[in-house]
Amino acid sequence: MDAIIGKALQRLPFVGHSSQRLAVTGLQRAGKTVFVTSLAHALLHAKDAAADAFPFFPWRGQLQSVTLEAIPGIAPFPYAARLAELLGEPPRWPERTTGLSGLRVRLRYRAKSMLIRRITPVATLDLDLIDYPGEWLLDLPMLSLSYREWSMRAEELALSGRRAALSATWRAQVEGLDPDGQEDRFAIARISGAYSDYLCRCQAEGFYYLQPARFIAGSAAQLDSQFFPLGRDGSFRSGSNAAALRRRYEAYQRCVRRFYNEVFGRLRRQVVLVDLLTALQQGHDSFADLALAVRAIADAFEELKNPLLKLLPLGRLDRLALVATKADHVTAGQVNNLVGLLRDMIGEPMLMVSARQSGLMAIASVRATTQVIRKWQDQPLEFLRGIPLGRAEPVEVRPGEIPGQVPDSANWAAFEFNIRDFDPPHLGLPYNRPLPHINLDKVLQFLIA
Numbered sequence: 001m002d003a004i005i006g007k008a009l010q011r012l013p014f015v016g017h018s019s020q021r022l023a024v025t026g027l028q029r030a031g032k033t034v035f036v037t038s039l040a041h042a043l044l045h046a047k048d049a050a051a052d053a054f055p056f057f058p059w060r061g062q063l064q065s066v067t068l069e070a071i072p073g074i075a076p077f078p079y080a081a082r083l084a085e086l087l088g089e090p091p092r093w094p095e096r097t098t099g100l101s102g103l104r105v106r107l108r109y110r111a112k113s114m115l116i117r118r119i120t121p122v123a124t125l126d127l128d129l130i131d132y133p134g135e136w137l138l139d140l141p142m143l144s145l146s147y148r149e150w151s152m153r154a155e156e157l158a159l160s161g162r163r164a165a166l167s168a169t170w171r172a173q174v175e176g177l178d179p180d181g182q183e184d185r186f187a188i189a190r191i192s193g194a195y196s197d198y199l200c201r202c203q204a205e206g207f208y209y210l211q212p213a214r215f216i217a218g219s220a221a222q223l224d225s226q227f228f229p230l231g232r233d234g235s236f237r238s239g240s241n242a243a244a245l246r247r248r249y250e251a252y253q254r255c256v257r258r259f260y261n262e263v264f265g266r267l268r269r270q271v272v273l274v275d276l277l278t279a280l281q282q283g284h285d286s287f288a289d290l291a292l293a294v295r296a297i298a299d300a301f302e303e304l305k306n307p308l309l310k311l312l313p314l315g316r317l318d319r320l321a322l323v324a325t326k327a328d329h330v331t332a333g334q335v336n337n338l339v340g341l342l343r344d345m346i347g348e349p350m351l352m353v354s355a356r357q358s359g360l361m362a363i364a365s366v367r368a369t370t371q372v373i374r375k376w377q378d379q380p381l382e383f384l385r386g387i388p389l390g391r392a393e394p395v396e397v398r399p400g401e402i403p404g405q406v407p408d409s410a411n412w413a414a415f416e417f418n419i420r421d422f423d424p425p426h427l428g429l430p431y432n433r434p435l436p437h438i439n440l441d442k443v444l445q446f447l448i449a
Helices: 002-010 032-048 079-087 134-144 147-158 168-175 185-204 241-263 276-282 284-302 332-346 348-353 409-414 440-448
Strands: 017-026 063-069 101-110 122-131 269-274 319-324 358-362 370-376 379-386 395-397
Touching (some): 134 284, 147 241, 185 241, 276 332, 284 319, 284 332, 319 332, 319 440, 358 440
Parallel strands (some): 269 319
Antiparallel strands (some): 370 379
16 A cells, blocks of 8 residues: 555655745835845755754754755845845945845755655755835735725825825825816826825835835836825716726726735745834834834734635735844843834734734844943943944944833833944854844744744
8 A cells, every 4th residue: 555655646746845935024124135135044054053053943953955046937036145245344234125026945854754755755845035025015905995995094194293294295286186177197197296205205204104105116107007095075977087096096906916916825924024123213103103004014914804805815824923123222131122012013902813823023133233231330231232333343332221012102202212223243254154143043933833
C-alpha cells in the first residue's frame, strides 16, 4: 500500500512545495521598506548566525538553504539596493518604496512528514513578501458606501478641527458647482485638483485618514477619472455634474475591487505597521486621525460585515499582526506601553472578536539605539544612545514618558515627548547575520506558526 501511495504522490507536481504570502503595509513613516529588507536579510542569514541574533527563527534545525527570487507578475522589491543603503558608509535609511512590489524568499528544509520524505527529503517553502502602501487600505471602506454616503462623510471630516483651514480652498470652489448643471469636465478637473491638493496638505500636516488614497500619489490624474465629494442634493440626472461625479466614483470602486482581487487572492497573513511615536509627537489631532485610520484598516480586515465586502478574497485572512514600530526610540521599560497604546487605539471589542487571529507587538526592524543607565540624584534612569539624524556624534536622550493608554485631549499637555529620529547603526560590510532588531523574529513566528 505504501508503494502505491508513494507512486501516486510522485505524480503530483507540488508535493513538498508549499507557499505563504505575507503582505506588509503601513501608513506614512511606519517603516515598511526597512521591515521587508531586514526580514529578508534575516531569513537569508539566521540559520548560520548565533541563536540570540534571531531567537524565534522556526526553521533553524531543518533549514538547508535560502534564496531570494522574483514573484511572477509583481514588480520586484529592490532588496539589494535598500540593503546597500542600510550598510553603506555612512549608512542611511532606505528610500521609501511606492506602489506594489514583492520578494520571494525560497526556503529549502528537511521534510518532517515521513510520507513526503519518501518522495523528496528536502521540502520547499516559498515565503512571498508583498509590499504595498497602507494608504490604499483606506479605500476599502469606500466599497460599501454610495457616492452620496461617502461624500457626506468626507465633507464632515473636511470641516473638523485643523482640516477646516486646509480644505477651505477646495470647499470654496465646490460651492460654485451646480450639481444639476450640464457636465463641465474642466470645472470638475479644476475642483478635483483642489481636492487632491487638500489631501496632500493634510498628509504633510500629519493626518492619516485620507480618501481616495491614490489621489495623493497622483495615480488618478487622468481628466476623466477625477472626482471629489459632493454631498449637496442633486437629481443625478444623466449628463449632469453630479451624475458624472457618481460615475467616476463607481469606476474608482471597481479599480479598488480589482486591486484587492489581484493582490489578496492568496493572502492569508498580513502585517500592518503603525508609527505611534511620530503621531504622539505631532499632537492630539494627528494621533486621533491615526487612530481613525488604523481602526478603519482593522475593521476592513476583521469586520467585513457588509455582504459586498465579504465577496472579496480579503475576507479569508487568517492572521493579522498589528505592529507598533520604532520600539528602539523608547527605553526598554516603555516598550510594553507602546503595545498598550496600540491596544487602546484599536479598541477591545475588535480584539475580543479576533483574539485568535490578531497579534499586537512593538518592534524595531533595525535597531538604531542602545540603552544606557545613568544615575540622577542617586536614582537609575534609562537613556537611549544613538546618532540623531544630521549629527555626527552619538548623544544620550530621554524620550519622555510614553502613555500606555491614549490620553484624552484635556490631559494631552501633561505628557512631554522627546522622540528623536536616529541614523541607522554603523554595521559595515560584509554583515552576514540578521541586522540588530527588536522582536522582528516574533512577528515572523506569529505569522507562520
